[in-house]
Amino acid sequence: MKRPALRRKVAQLSTVVAVAALALTGCSRESGGSPAPFAAAKARELTWAEDLRISDAEQRLIARCMARQGFRYWSDGSLSLAESRPVGYVQDDVRWARTYGYGSRIAAKEDRARLRNPNIAYRKGLPVDRRAAYDTALDGGRKTELLRAGVPGGGSVSKRSGGCDAAAQRTLYGDPATWFRLDSTASNLRPLYVGKLLHDRRFTAAVHDWASCMKRAGHPYPDPDAARQAARQHPAVQSRAEEARSFAAETRIAVADATCARQVSLKSVGRDREAHYLDRLNAEYGTQLDAYRQARQQALARAERLVPARA
Known part of the structure; x- marks a missing residue:
C-alpha cells in the first residue's frame, strides 16, 4: 500500500x-538560526x-x-515550465492551446510519472x-x-x-x-465568493460574448467548462491513432476557446471581478492574506x- x-x-x-x-481561469535553516520575520x-x-x-x-x-x-x-522534474502552467476556467494563451490543447497529454505524462x-x-x-x-x-x-x-x-x-x-x-x-x-x-x-463570481453580471456578460464568438467559430458551447468537457468525451482507453484524433479535436476547441477568451477579454474581466469580491473579504482576512503573500x-x-x- x-x-x-x-x-x-x-x-x-x-x-x-x-x-x-x-481559479476560474485556473531540519532548521541550512545555514543555522531562524528565518527573518515577514517584511x-x-x-x-x-x-x-x-x-x-x-x-x-x-x-x-x-x-x-x-x-x-x-x-x-x-x-x-518530469514537466517543463510550459507544461507546468496551470490551466483554469479561462485560458487565453492561443499559442499554448495550439501546442497543448487543454493539457490532456500533460495529464497523461503526470500520471505516468506518478506510477513510476x-x-x-x-x-x-x-x-x-x-x-x-x-x-x-x-x-x-x-x-x-x-x-x-x-x-x-x-x-x-x-x-x-x-x-x-x-x-x-x-x-x-x-x-x-x-x-x-x-x-x-x-x-x-474561493468557496466564499466563487458562486457570486460565476453569477456576477459583468462576468456572465463576458461569458455570453465568449459563447457567441465560439458559436461563430463552429463550437456552440455555453461556457468554457462545457467546451473543455466536450474535448474529453472519448473512450478512456484509445489506440494511438484514436488518441491522435482526439487530441486534434481537443486542440481545435482549445484554440478557439483561447482565441475567443482573448477577443472578449474574459480573463481580465474575471480577474477584475475576483478582485472585487476579494476586497469584500479584506476586513476579515486582509491581514492574513498580506502575511501569506509576505511569506511567499x-x-x-x-x-x-x-x-x-x-x-
Whole structure:
C-alpha cells in the first residue's frame, strides 16, 4: 500500500496553485538560526512560474535532508515550465492551446510519472525497520506533531509536521505552524465568493460574448467548462491513432476557446471581478492574506538561491 504522506508529496510536484490567479481561469535553516520575520511592505502576488520554483526548492531541500539521514529522495522534474502552467476556467494563451490543447497529454505524462515515482519504489524496497526510519525522516512518522488550522467558512484541516518535510518548509517560510495557518486561509477563500463570481453580471456578460464568438467559430458551447468537457468525451482507453484524433479535436476547441477568451477579454474581466469580491473579504482576512503573500515572497527569495528556474 502506498503511504498517504508520500502520495501527497507526489501530487505536490505537479500541482502549483497561486491564490490570486483566477481559479476560474485556473531540519532548521541550512545555514543555522531562524528565518527573518515577514517584511513590513505589502508583497505582490507571485506568478505560477515563481510558485513552481518554490516547489522545486522545497523538493531540493527535502532531498538534501533525506541524504543526511542516509536515504535517497528524488525530486520530480518530469514537466517543463510550459507544461507546468496551470490551466483554469479561462485560458487565453492561443499559442499554448495550439501546442497543448487543454493539457490532456500533460495529464497523461503526470500520471505516468506518478506510477513510476522512484520514491515509492525505493521505500517499498527497504527492509521493514528501515522503512519506518524513512517515514520518520521524511515527515516525522505517525507520532509526529499534527498541525491543525481553521479554514474560512468553517471546518478545519490538519497535516503532519515533522522530519525533512517540516525542515524544508521552515527554511523557506519560517515557522511551519504559522505557514500552515496562513496557507490554509488563503487556499480556502474561493468557496466564499466563487458562486457570486460565476453569477456576477459583468462576468456572465463576458461569458455570453465568449459563447457567441465560439458559436461563430463552429463550437456552440455555453461556457468554457462545457467546451473543455466536450474535448474529453472519448473512450478512456484509445489506440494511438484514436488518441491522435482526439487530441486534434481537443486542440481545435482549445484554440478557439483561447482565441475567443482573448477577443472578449474574459480573463481580465474575471480577474477584475475576483478582485472585487476579494476586497469584500479584506476586513476579515486582509491581514492574513498580506502575511501569506509576505511569506511567499520570502520563500521565493530563498528558493532563488537554491534552484534555477525550470526551463
